[in-house]
Amino acid sequence: QEPQASGLPEYIKIVEVGPRDGLQNEKVIVPTDIKIELINQLSKTGLPAIEVTSFVSSKWVPQMADHKEVMKGIERHPGVQYPVLTPNLQGFHSAIAAGATEVSVFGAASESFSKMNINCSIEESIEKFGEVTKSARNMNIPVRGYVSCALGCPYEGNVVPDKVAEVSKRLYSMGCYEISLGDTIGVGTPGSMKKMLEAVMKEIPLSALAVHCHDTYGQALANILTAIQMGVAVVDSSVAGLGGCPYAKGATGNVATEDVIYMLNGLGINTGVNLYAVMEAGNFICTALNKKTNSKVAQASFSTGTIN
């Protein structure tokens, strides 16, 4: 199966967000050494980028209170990026002091979401991020930009593709090397994914785009397929599908890395990632969290005792 013949990218970069986005949205908080062990295991799977932690006040995000210890405690494998979230300049400085070499900032395509989440307008948040990107540029630190609510908002409902394009463009012009478009509540479908990407691709080069799909409505893999058919070559996912949806109690959130890799393998697309190793890391963290995996591939493989 030749991916180029079908118009698909030859290689897709998987950005593993389990240790940050995943663990931040799990009910159970794991101790620092478990976090470090998880990241170390993930570093051995071939994943090229692993989002490690968030330099945000522990008052707001207690699950990430140990950000310094985690950053300093993990093994840093050559060729693997370890980005961290930095919502403002203070967080950025703290991250750099702890050894971070890449950071991420989080914008949103919805005013209501921005207000409810970080208590300021989109414009104000972009100004704050501007301070981060300026300092980052001076220190040669790459910055990744996230745009939340790209396919729908828990407060506003429908989100206009042009708004997503506008916010993405602001972040990109500020110096973000990559924009990760997040379907925060998982309501997107291949239909809305296509419309949104068409609008954003008018403003941002394809190579700078990533998709961050949630599987809350079971649509994640279909949405990711649509995105990669349009040429997107960076996909965010979370080992074992860690991280529920804070807006729909009991529902799932992040798409499982194992399930994404299974699909990409089947399409003949190279990711550099060892699926079995990811399943082992998933098994480790689920045991530590005392929960069942959200990955269907892991469930099926465990049940049959074989990897297909």
Add this chain to the structure above:
Amino acid sequence: ASGGYPKRVKVVEVGPRDGLQNEKNVVPTPVKINLINMLSETGLPVIEATSFVSPKWVPQMADHTEVMQGINKLPGISYPVLTPNLKGFQAAVAAGAKEVSIFGAASEMFTKKNINCSIEESLERFDEVMRAAREANIPVRGYVSCVLGCPYEGKISAAKVAEVSKKMYSMGCYEISLGDTIGVGTPGSMKEMLTVVMKEVPVGALAVHCHDTYGQALANILLALQMGVSVVDASVAGLGGCPYAQGASGNVATEDLVYMLNGLGIHTGVDLQKLMDTGTFICNALNRRTNSKVSQASCRL
């Protein structure tokens, strides 16, 4: 993006048969009948009602005659039933069935393990059913199992799938439902398989029956739609686990499928809310959680 999408998709609901047959708990006849009646109110055009197979083999479907005779048959809705042989076919017609289904497979080992004969022998058995059905003017739907992989043989060649599909189509089946029985398929293998099958069977006569055991079902269905397939099988609440992977999921959930098709602007005629209500009903009766993510997400506790 690659290819357009069909404007309409026919959703074939297999929950009452394929779903319930593969659930741990057996539901009483009145519950089965109520389930089918509720599904009949959702706008689904086809609802697979039961299986006329010996209760010795499939005890969950032992009440096939009562179910067939007990359900409200709404005009415009088809209620196909499985008929593995002539005896089952005759019992089905006597009970009022107006459409039947037969099950083939693209794997010799699967056929041997499942119905204790070769593919060739199974097709000979079906020939009897086809002849009787033709005489009675009863349409027959053909299923081909293991189209993207077999629990015993592993990889299955697309050519074999095309060969079996072609035979069943030539025998008189009006539609061939291609089943990813163990859910191992991906959009890659789906595309490869359909490309070969579509050389032998017109795409208008093809359906896909995807299992979600590896989470690939909706992506596989999306690919099939891009290739022109416009008939998709699914099971309300994702009823029916995988008999080959204990605890793993099986059928794709009809709710999740309809959600995706709605988002693509594809017409199905199905009312998603009524469908979710039906899923809630049967899950309560089975004392289990739904496998539909759309249903899960919509529950605000």
